[in-house]
Every structure is written in structure tokens, then in C-alpha cells.
Amino acid sequence: MSEPQTPDWVRDAVFYQIFPDRFARSLTVPKPSHLDEWGSPPTYHGYQGGDLIGVVERLDYLVELGVNALYFTPVFQSASNHRYHTHDYEKVDPMLGGNAALSRLLEEAHSRGMKVVLDGVFNHASRGFFQFHDILENGANAAYIDWFTVHSYPLNAYDSMNQPGYQAWWNLHALPKFNVKNPEVREFLLGIGRKWIDLGIDGWRLDVANEIDDDSFWQEFRRRVRGGNPDAYIVGEVWGEAKRWLQGDMWDAVMNYLFTRACIAFFIGESVDRGELGRTSFHTLDPIGAPAFRHALETMIGHYHPNVNAAQMNLLDSHDMPRFLTLAQGDKSALRLATLFQMTYTGAPSIYYGDEIGMPGKHDPDNRRAFPWYTPESWDRDLLHDFQRYIALRRTRPALRRGSFQILLAQDDVLAHARQLGSETVVVTINTSRSTRRVDIPLSGLVPEGSGFDEVWTHETHRSEGDHLRGVELAPRSGRVFATPLPS
Amino acid sequence: MSEPQTPDWVRDAVFYQIFPDRFARSLTVPKPSHLDEWGSPPTYHGYQGGDLIGVVERLDYLVELGVNALYFTPVFQSASNHRYHTHDYEKVDPMLGGNAALSRLLEEAHSRGMKVVLDGVFNHASRGFFQFHDILENGANAAYIDWFTVHSYPLNAYDSMNQPGYQAWWNLHALPKFNVKNPEVREFLLGIGRKWIDLGIDGWRLDVANEIDDDSFWQEFRRRVRGGNPDAYIVGEVWGEAKRWLQGDMWDAVMNYLFTRACIAFFIGESVDRGELGRTSFHTLDPIGAPAFRHALETMIGHYHPNVNAAQMNLLDSHDMPRFLTLAQGDKSALRLATLFQMTYTGAPSIYYGDEIGMPGKHDPDNRRAFPWYTPESWDRDLLHDFQRYIALRRTRPALRRGSFQILLAQDDVLAHARQLGSETVVVTINTSRSTRRVDIPLSGLVPEGSGFDEVWTHETHRSEGDHLRGVELAPRSGRVFATPLPS
Incomplete structure (x- = not known):
């Protein structure tokens, strides 16, 4: 295989990860009336009503922060506040402002030289997704019966006391797993992959991407997506070593949780909140000194081609973890040092929204609080200033990128x-x-x-x-x- | 109130009612693999895969028949073969060819001077409809909680052994009734009403329209729809007298089942299949002679302004009844006489697809057989010829229209x-x-x-x-x- 070609722009990117329901809410987007109050403690099921026009209205803040790429957790129509339970892959959620809001966001972001990457949840749908709903409604007569893997009828999609009766992610009733062996399903998902690229997005972050255990699917995905935009960024969610997918024929990079892991062990070290850490996928991590950190970094770099390392998405935390600052039990020096390292390391840094002002957040759902636009006194402006400095350093120094x-x-x-x-x-x-x-x-x-x-x-x-x-x-x-x- | 203004073109219209899953299937529209065979006995849950490009491919047949307006039972995305259980009001069902197929159909129909009326199911949604699905998923935390009328949580949407827990059409779990008192719901439904008009349809047939017991809703519906197309036809489904809605401020007309009823009693009379009749909403009908038929007609005409009578949709049968020929136990003279009368009476005739070639059909689902394009030897060509003659007579004689x-x-x-x-x-x-x-x-x-x-x-x-x-x-x-x- 020839050497992996990763998008050049990612070398220059500083990502900002946005959880759309919680980043910013525009008064111009009509909302259903039954929402939780902005800034109330996050719950598993409540919405706070953030939207994409809200993001447009805050783009100048992001420019000032210094980021130049946005990675959004899912934006498609979904009856879950995190929107990982996709109801319709062809529609931006109406509460986010619908497809028109995404078009506007793309236009405004691009005009500021900012890229936009969306989250693609292609391993599983939701139980409201049309083709699965067809099986719920019509049982063995359903037209789309082979879009999923059904074990027995009737399905128990809403009967939590019984097994779902179909293959589901983590056996969760809510998340029926696609049968990607079915050519119709492949064509559908690949078409979605291409559709939004054609509409102007700059890449895909692929949710639980290793669980679609089918290299030819991802190879074709790359061809379709790159066919639409040769510079599109394809970044998989894999928490461990990911050589299999990073040979140049599938993805460009992964969310670099190996990096996260090493940074927690080194920069937080002994101060880590073991209770919160225990709820992450890392479970436990021994504190490490500089030699072990060096070893972790060199091992990580050794896994991949330099073109891949230069395009990795290096993150300190995300919507799937307690915030770094909370893991550090509020020790801002840990966050500062880790961010300085992140901004000077090889690969694209990604900041989880609000980390830069010192937002706290335990494990899901607490890590998804609303951005406190209306209580600016809660912001740590010194921290924000340091984030700006570290980002600016990266952006002014080609060697760092x-x-x-x-x-x-x-x-x-x-x-x-x-x-x-x-x-x-x-x-x-x-x-x-x-x-x-x-x-x-x-x-x-x-x-x-x-x-x-x-x-x-x-x-x-x-x-x-x-x-x-x-x-x-x-x-x-x-x-x-x-x-x-x-x-x- | 000033006199009702009904669209002029309806006076010249001869409608042909199409049940999209069963009229015609194009090889050019990709289909899911698990379909019933075209022409197999209809079932409650199986699809036969008709689509809108199939209709385009048969437009010349319809031109030859002489009809110049098409009324489609629902075409929006739905997990039911009749598509009355709407999953998405903004999408033409993918199996029908999606929105692109409707656009093509509109273009091809309009280029032949043919109008297109769609079926709007605005009283209730389906349990897969996004905003209802949100309540299923999030219970009391749902954003769209007041789009429907919920009695208790959790909902029993898929638990047929228990009451649904929400207001539903005929208390059917599958069909949650919209709360049209909610301004968001009104805005949504009125927006849908307008959207498809703006995309080029020529009118709406309104399913169980009397069950939205809210005159202001229908008044606003008329304003929105007519605002988009001053010639749009608005025809409600009401099986009885419908003065309330036909004063000029709501609908133009109704599906004239009073006409149907009188025609069964007079033209079929004693020969009626009482078993099949008993399964219709008419239940029983005594045979009548000419004086009673006259009385029925004059009563019917007396209900409404002449502009309304001239725009009524006069039908002999539909997807909601056994076919007229089957009610007549195969007596084609009854169908011929009734059709001759229909084509010479005031108001717009509507032919249920296949009646013109003598297709039989008992009550639902048998009345929804696939059109027998591939067994032309089964067609009654003499009957077809008479339909053509009667339709041509109406179309060449202004006095008849x-x-x-x-x-x-x-x-x-x-x-x-x-x-x-x-x-x-x-x-x-x-x-x-x-x-x-x-x-x-x-x-x-x-x-x-x-x-x-x-x-x-x-x-x-x-x-x-x-x-x-x-x-x-x-x-x-x-x-x-x-x-x-x-x-x-």
C-alpha cells in the first residue's frame, strides 16, 4: 500500500468540539415549548435547546479563541438530547434549525476559514428510524426486513423486560444495529456519507466505527467521501490502537484517546479523581512520570505513518468522559500543562467546548452542561487567556503544526x-x-x-x-x- | 358570508384515484428486496412496490382513458402499504421514488394538462412520527410533549394489551391524534399544507377531516394553501352532509359519498352484495327507484351552493370500499349506468384505478389489488371503451361540466x-x-x-x-x- 494521504488542512487545524444542544441557543430558531432551562443540571432525557444558529452567533467568540475547525456531535434528527439515536440521516434536527441552519453555519464558518466536521453514527440507527420502524409495524411483511438482523417476531423494541429480538448496540433496545452486509443498507449509508459532503461539510467523525467490522465498507466509504471532496477528513472513534483502519485506505485518523490517557496519567497524575476515572473507559490509570509518558508517546507515534500522526485528533476530554479539569479535581495547572503540550504536539488538538473557561463536568450527563453565556462571572478568564495564548502559539508557528x-x-x-x-x-x-x-x-x-x-x-x-x-x-x-x- | 369560490378547473376535471403501492411499478426506482409479488392477493402488511415513476410511465394510458386529474392516496414516508400512518410529512416515501419522483410526476402530469391532488392526513400521525417518537423515548422530559394528548407515562404505543395512554384515532395505538390546539402543531401542519402547494401540487384531499373539530384551523389552512395557489382544490373526506365546512371559508368540496350511496341504491339496487355492503360505512341500503334517487340527488344538491356542487368529488367507490363492480356482484351494467350518470352529473367524477377495466375487489385489503399490466387478457376492453366514451362525452360537452x-x-x-x-x-x-x-x-x-x-x-x-x-x-x-x- 502506498503511503497514507491525509488532508493537509488538518495539520493546521485546532478543533473545537460542540455538543449542539448545549453550546448556544439562538432566539431566532423556533423551539418546542417543553425544554429544560438553559444551564439547569443536565439530565439524561431533557433538552436545553441549543441550535446551529446559536453557534453562528458565537463564531466570533471562537475566532477570538483561535480555533479554526468545529467538530459537532450529531446534528441529525433524533429523539435524544445527544442525538446519537438517529431518526433521520437526511435532516438536521428541527430543534437545531433544520437543514437551512446547517447551510448557514457552513457558509459563515467557511467565510471565516473555519472547517466543519460532523458526527456520523453509521453502526446503528434508532428504533424510530424509518426502515426499522417498518419492521416494528409490519413484522415479517416489512419491506426492510433485512436492513437489520431480526431474531424473532414480534420485536420487543419498547419492552425493556424482554430481549429486543434483534441485534442492537450493546443489546440496547433503542439502538438497532444496521446489517451492512445488505447492499441496500451500504448504499444508503454510503449515500448519506456523500450527501453531506456534497452539501459542504469538511469531514466525518465516525461513531463506534470499529464496530462496523467490515474493511470493504470503510474503503468504499473513503472512496465516496473523497470523491465528493478530496480534502475531506475521516476520523474514527477508536479508544485504543487503530492500525487496522489507518493504513491509508479507510480513515485518516482516530480520536486519539491513547493521547488522552497518557495526558491524564502524566499531567493529572496522583491528583486524579479515581471515582470519576473509574466511570471512564480507562477505568484505572497509574500516575506516570516523564519517562513513562515518553514511552507512551513514542509507542503511539510508532503505530502510525507520520501523515497519520500529523492528522490525529488529539483530545483531553470529550462528551464521553468527565472533563479533564474535573478529573483533575479542579487543578487548573494540570489542564494548562496538558493544553500547552497538546498545542505543541504533532496532530490536531481538539478542545471540548467550555474547557477553555474552566467549565466543570463529571461523567455523562454532567459533562454536557450548557455554556454559561449569561453568567460570564463564572468564566475563568485567566484560563481562557492561556488557551488563547497556547492556540495562538500553535497557529503562528509552522513547526508546531x-x-x-x-x-x-x-x-x-x-x-x-x-x-x-x-x-x-x-x-x-x-x-x-x-x-x-x-x-x-x-x-x-x-x-x-x-x-x-x-x-x-x-x-x-x-x-x-x-x-x-x-x-x-x-x-x-x-x-x-x-x-x-x-x-x- | 360571500358565495363560495371553488377552483374553476375542477368543473372540467375527471379524476382518477391512485393507490400508489398498487398502480404501477417502475424498474427505474430502487426497491427494498422484501416485497410481495406484483398481483399477489393484497395483505394488510405487505408491499407490492408501486411508485410514482410507474405512474409517469403510465400517463399515456391515463390520457387515452381521458382523465385529466389524479388524486393520490398518501405518498409521504410511511411504514404502511396504504401510507396513512405518516412517518414524515416532508418526504415522499423512498419506495415511491422520493421527492424527486413527485417532482418528475408533477412536471410530466402538468405538461399533459393533468392536475395532481395529494392526500393530507393531518388529524393523526403515526407512532414513528418524530415528535411522537420523542415522547416515546423521553417520556415527561420530551420536548414535544404537548404535540399530542398524553394521559399517562410510560406510553403503551407498542403494547396492544393495554390502553395506548394517549389520544389516538379510534383509540388505535398506531395513530396518535395531533393536538391542534398547540400553536406549534398548527404551524407545523399548516406549513406542510403550504409546502407541497409551493412545490406544485394542485390540491389536497383531507383525510377524516371532520375529526379536526376546529373551524379556525381549516380557515387558516385555506388561507395558507390558497395563498400559495389561488386555484388549489381542497376536498375533505366526510361521508355525510358537510354544510359546516362548505360555506366558502374552509373546503371547496367533499368526497361525495352521499352520491356513492345513492348510486349503489339505484344502479345496483337489489343485486347488491349485502355481505360486502355490510362492511362499508353504509352498512345497509335499501334499493331505490328513480323517484327516491331523484329525491336523494335533490336533497344533496340542496345542501350546498352551486359553486360547491360543481366542485364536488363524485365517486362510485374508493380504497375505503369494496369496488362498485364487486358490490354489484359483477353486474357490469350497474357500473356502466352509474358511470354514465356520474359523467353527466354536476361535480367532478372520480374513478378508482382499475374500475375501468373491470377489476374486482372486496373490502380492504382486497380492493387494493395491483393493476394487472402484465395480464392484459384479464382486462374488460369493452368496459374500458365505454369508460372512454363516457369520459370523452363529458369532456367534449361543456354543458355536462x-x-x-x-x-x-x-x-x-x-x-x-x-x-x-x-x-x-x-x-x-x-x-x-x-x-x-x-x-x-x-x-x-x-x-x-x-x-x-x-x-x-x-x-x-x-x-x-x-x-x-x-x-x-x-x-x-x-x-x-x-x-x-x-x-x-
């Missing part, structure tokens, strides 16, 4: 790594300990002896000596970034 | 009626008895003494004498039509 990655030092609680692109070299060093550290950072021959580095933000000058940056003092729980001048 | 209506003679088994428009007079006389009758038909001063009448089809000439057509001999179970020359 496209450069090589190399670990220079991994000792006790101190990590130093370099990114290099042509004559541009950036050195990042992070001290996760609660004490001051003073280190000599080996430069591994990356720069000529006596090279000058600017410390970003302070603009102090440092010079390499004997292939080291010597005597670098690191305050407790802090990081410093040194960079050669940008080529003019 | 727009003229006054007057009964000239109603005695024993013989009826004579006249239609007059300006200088054009048409006299129709029908003998329903099994013997030859010889009658003098009084002309009631409609024409000057000695006026010449051509007998249509034979072109024999007759002259009025002493304000009568004298000595008109009528073979058993036959009709004759006499007409003054068309103004040149």
Missing part, C-alpha cells in the same frame, strides 16, 4: 520536546512537579552551536551551549517554550 | 336529466330495469319547440314535440344521451 517531533528530555517530572521544520526549531519544556526544577535541555544536534532562542511570551533570549539549553529554571507546574526566530 | 342540472323524469326505473349551458342542452336518460322501456321525456321548456337533438354515438336525430322527446325506447339496463348541436 508540521514539524518533526522529538523528545529531548524525559526525566522525573520534567519533559522537553522539540518540533522542527526547516530552519525553525521550537523547544517546549514542562515541569509537572510541585517544586522548581533547573534542567539542561539536550538539543540533539537540532541547531548549530550558539543558536539563539527567543522565549515566547517573555521574549528573553537564550543561546545553545554545547548542544544544550543550559540552566533552564522551571517553576512548579509550569512550562516554557523557546523558539528560533521565524524565517522572515 | 358547467351547465345547470335538472331532473326531467323520475318514474319507476327510468331517470332523465338535462344539463344546459347557454344554447347547449344535453338530455340523458337511463333505464335501470331489466325490461325495455318507452318513455316521453318532458323538456320543461328548456328548448324551443321542434329543436333538433343528436343522439351522441349513433348520431340519430330527434326533434322535440310539445316540449317532449317522445317515444324514446330504452333497452334493458341502458342509457341514451341526446344533445343539441355544439355552438360552432
Whole structure:
């Protein structure tokens, strides 16, 4: 197989993940009357009424934050507040403003140079999905009987005391699993994959994508999607190693939960809320120091081609986890250090909405609170400012987005790594300990002896000596970034 | 209230009612694989796979038959072969070819001067309909809780052993009744009413329309629909007298089942299949002679303004009844005489698909057989020819479509009626008895003494004498039509 080709723009992307019911609510989108109050404690079944025009109205905030790509959890018509239970793949949910709102969002986002990736739930439908509903209504006479895998009639779709009677995701009655062996189903799903690309989206995040255990499906998916947009980004949800799908013929990348895992262990470490951690798919994680973190990163990078690593979606948390800050029991230094690392690492960072202002959130549903637009006093503006700085750093420094990655030092609680692109070299060093550290950072021959580095933000000058940056003092729980001048 | 304004084109319309799953199936529309064979005995739950492109492919047949308006039972996405259980009002069912197929049909029909009326099921949805599904999924937390009338949670939508727990049509679990008092629901339904008008349909047939017991709803419906197309036809399904809705501010007309009823009693009479009749909404009907038929017609006409009578949809049968021919136990003379009468009466005739070739059909589902395109030897071509003649007569004679209506003679088994428009007079006389009758038909001063009448089809000439057509001999179970020359 030739080398994987991943979309070039993803190297420059900083994603912002939006949970549409909770990010922003526009007064211009008509809503059903029976909604929970904006900002009330999230429940499993209540809606708070966010919508896509609300996102349009907040695009300037996102531009100011510095992100340039949006990843939306599902937006298609669904009778669930998270919209993973798809009722209709051809319609944006009416509560989100319908298809017209998505078109408007695409137009407004694109005009700001911002990409838009949607969440595709192709493994399973919902029990209200038309072709499944046909089986519910007509039993063995249904026209679409082989779109799903039925074991016995009548189905017990709404009878939780009995087995569903059909193949379902995690045997959940609500989520009948598609029979992708059926060519009609393939054609339907592949058509959906293409349809929204043709309508202007920039890529797909694929929900529980490894559970469609059929490489030819994903190969054809890639052909269809790329046929519509050769730059479309295809990113699967896989929580572990994902070589099988990242050889260049299926997806471009995965949501990099291996990265998440390593960051929790290293940047949060001992402070982790073990109760909340126990509710994640990680269950337990031993705290690690810099050497083990280095090992985790190098193992991860070793799995994939550099073109894949450069396109990975690196996240610290998501709608499927407690927020990073909550896992850290409120220790904002952990979030700051992890974000600094995320913004200087290879692959596309993804920020879960609200992390940047210090929103807390335990496991689902608490991690899906409404963005507090109307209580700005609750925002941590210092944190927001640091997010802006870290994002801006990435966006102004090509080496951070496209450069090589190399670990220079991994000792006790101190990590130093370099990114290099042509004559541009950036050195990042992070001290996760609660004490001051003073280190000599080996430069591994990356720069000529006596090279000058600017410390970003302070603009102090440092010079390499004997292939080291010597005597670098690191305050407790802090990081410093040194960079050669940008080529003019 | 000013006088009702009904669409002018309906005066010239001859409708053909199509049950989309059974009229015609195109090879060009992809279908799910699990369908019943075309022409197999209809079942409650099986599909035979008719579609709208199939109709396009048969338009020339319909032009040859002479009809110029199509009324379709529901075409929107639905998990029922009759599609009265609407899953999505914004989508033409994918098995029918989807929205694109309807657009093509509208284009092709309109290019032949043919109108298209769709069936609107606005009283109730289906249990797969999105906003109802939301209540099924989320119970008291549902956003759309007040779109329906819920009595208790959880709903028993799929638990036929218990009461549904919500208001439903005939208390059927499958058909939750809309709460049209909710402004969101009104806006939704009125929007649907308008949407398809804007997409080019020529009118709406309104299912169980009297069950939306809310005049202001229908008044607003008329405003919205007519706002989109001032010539749109609005015809309600009401089986009895319908003055309430036909004052000019709600509907234009109803499906004229009072006409149907009178025609069964008079033209079929004693021969009626009482078992099948007992399964209709008529239950029983005593056979009647010409005087009682006259009384029924005059009562019916007396209910409404002439503009309404001229726009009524006069039908002999439908998808909700055994076919007329089957009620007549195969007596084709009854169908011929009734059709001759229908084509010469005031109001728009409507032919249920297949009646014209003598298709039989008992009560639902047998009355929904597939049109036998592939067994043309089963067609009664003489009957088809007579349908063509009767339809052509109506279409060439303005007096039959727009003229006054007057009964000239109603005695024993013989009826004579006249239609007059300006200088054009048409006299129709029908003998329903099994013997030859010889009658003098009084002309009631409609024409000057000695006026010449051509007998249509034979072109024999007759002259009025002493304000009568004298000595008109009528073979058993036959009709004759006499007409003054068309103004040149």
C-alpha cells in the first residue's frame, strides 16, 4: 500500500468540539415549548435547546479563541438530547434549525476559514428510524426486513423486560444495529456519507466505527467521501490502537484517546479523581512520570505513518468522559500543562467546548452542561487567556503544526520536546512537579552551536551551549517554550 | 358570508384515484428486496412496490382513458402499504421514488394538462412520527410533549394489551391524534399544507377531516394553501352532509359519498352484495327507484351552493370500499349506468384505478389489488371503451361540466336529466330495469319547440314535440344521451 494521504488542512487545524444542544441557543430558531432551562443540571432525557444558529452567533467568540475547525456531535434528527439515536440521516434536527441552519453555519464558518466536521453514527440507527420502524409495524411483511438482523417476531423494541429480538448496540433496545452486509443498507449509508459532503461539510467523525467490522465498507466509504471532496477528513472513534483502519485506505485518523490517557496519567497524575476515572473507559490509570509518558508517546507515534500522526485528533476530554479539569479535581495547572503540550504536539488538538473557561463536568450527563453565556462571572478568564495564548502559539508557528517531533528530555517530572521544520526549531519544556526544577535541555544536534532562542511570551533570549539549553529554571507546574526566530 | 369560490378547473376535471403501492411499478426506482409479488392477493402488511415513476410511465394510458386529474392516496414516508400512518410529512416515501419522483410526476402530469391532488392526513400521525417518537423515548422530559394528548407515562404505543395512554384515532395505538390546539402543531401542519402547494401540487384531499373539530384551523389552512395557489382544490373526506365546512371559508368540496350511496341504491339496487355492503360505512341500503334517487340527488344538491356542487368529488367507490363492480356482484351494467350518470352529473367524477377495466375487489385489503399490466387478457376492453366514451362525452360537452342540472323524469326505473349551458342542452336518460322501456321525456321548456337533438354515438336525430322527446325506447339496463348541436 502506498503511503497514507491525509488532508493537509488538518495539520493546521485546532478543533473545537460542540455538543449542539448545549453550546448556544439562538432566539431566532423556533423551539418546542417543553425544554429544560438553559444551564439547569443536565439530565439524561431533557433538552436545553441549543441550535446551529446559536453557534453562528458565537463564531466570533471562537475566532477570538483561535480555533479554526468545529467538530459537532450529531446534528441529525433524533429523539435524544445527544442525538446519537438517529431518526433521520437526511435532516438536521428541527430543534437545531433544520437543514437551512446547517447551510448557514457552513457558509459563515467557511467565510471565516473555519472547517466543519460532523458526527456520523453509521453502526446503528434508532428504533424510530424509518426502515426499522417498518419492521416494528409490519413484522415479517416489512419491506426492510433485512436492513437489520431480526431474531424473532414480534420485536420487543419498547419492552425493556424482554430481549429486543434483534441485534442492537450493546443489546440496547433503542439502538438497532444496521446489517451492512445488505447492499441496500451500504448504499444508503454510503449515500448519506456523500450527501453531506456534497452539501459542504469538511469531514466525518465516525461513531463506534470499529464496530462496523467490515474493511470493504470503510474503503468504499473513503472512496465516496473523497470523491465528493478530496480534502475531506475521516476520523474514527477508536479508544485504543487503530492500525487496522489507518493504513491509508479507510480513515485518516482516530480520536486519539491513547493521547488522552497518557495526558491524564502524566499531567493529572496522583491528583486524579479515581471515582470519576473509574466511570471512564480507562477505568484505572497509574500516575506516570516523564519517562513513562515518553514511552507512551513514542509507542503511539510508532503505530502510525507520520501523515497519520500529523492528522490525529488529539483530545483531553470529550462528551464521553468527565472533563479533564474535573478529573483533575479542579487543578487548573494540570489542564494548562496538558493544553500547552497538546498545542505543541504533532496532530490536531481538539478542545471540548467550555474547557477553555474552566467549565466543570463529571461523567455523562454532567459533562454536557450548557455554556454559561449569561453568567460570564463564572468564566475563568485567566484560563481562557492561556488557551488563547497556547492556540495562538500553535497557529503562528509552522513547526508546531508540521514539524518533526522529538523528545529531548524525559526525566522525573520534567519533559522537553522539540518540533522542527526547516530552519525553525521550537523547544517546549514542562515541569509537572510541585517544586522548581533547573534542567539542561539536550538539543540533539537540532541547531548549530550558539543558536539563539527567543522565549515566547517573555521574549528573553537564550543561546545553545554545547548542544544544550543550559540552566533552564522551571517553576512548579509550569512550562516554557523557546523558539528560533521565524524565517522572515 | 360571500358565495363560495371553488377552483374553476375542477368543473372540467375527471379524476382518477391512485393507490400508489398498487398502480404501477417502475424498474427505474430502487426497491427494498422484501416485497410481495406484483398481483399477489393484497395483505394488510405487505408491499407490492408501486411508485410514482410507474405512474409517469403510465400517463399515456391515463390520457387515452381521458382523465385529466389524479388524486393520490398518501405518498409521504410511511411504514404502511396504504401510507396513512405518516412517518414524515416532508418526504415522499423512498419506495415511491422520493421527492424527486413527485417532482418528475408533477412536471410530466402538468405538461399533459393533468392536475395532481395529494392526500393530507393531518388529524393523526403515526407512532414513528418524530415528535411522537420523542415522547416515546423521553417520556415527561420530551420536548414535544404537548404535540399530542398524553394521559399517562410510560406510553403503551407498542403494547396492544393495554390502553395506548394517549389520544389516538379510534383509540388505535398506531395513530396518535395531533393536538391542534398547540400553536406549534398548527404551524407545523399548516406549513406542510403550504409546502407541497409551493412545490406544485394542485390540491389536497383531507383525510377524516371532520375529526379536526376546529373551524379556525381549516380557515387558516385555506388561507395558507390558497395563498400559495389561488386555484388549489381542497376536498375533505366526510361521508355525510358537510354544510359546516362548505360555506366558502374552509373546503371547496367533499368526497361525495352521499352520491356513492345513492348510486349503489339505484344502479345496483337489489343485486347488491349485502355481505360486502355490510362492511362499508353504509352498512345497509335499501334499493331505490328513480323517484327516491331523484329525491336523494335533490336533497344533496340542496345542501350546498352551486359553486360547491360543481366542485364536488363524485365517486362510485374508493380504497375505503369494496369496488362498485364487486358490490354489484359483477353486474357490469350497474357500473356502466352509474358511470354514465356520474359523467353527466354536476361535480367532478372520480374513478378508482382499475374500475375501468373491470377489476374486482372486496373490502380492504382486497380492493387494493395491483393493476394487472402484465395480464392484459384479464382486462374488460369493452368496459374500458365505454369508460372512454363516457369520459370523452363529458369532456367534449361543456354543458355536462358547467351547465345547470335538472331532473326531467323520475318514474319507476327510468331517470332523465338535462344539463344546459347557454344554447347547449344535453338530455340523458337511463333505464335501470331489466325490461325495455318507452318513455316521453318532458323538456320543461328548456328548448324551443321542434329543436333538433343528436343522439351522441349513433348520431340519430330527434326533434322535440310539445316540449317532449317522445317515444324514446330504452333497452334493458341502458342509457341514451341526446344533445343539441355544439355552438360552432
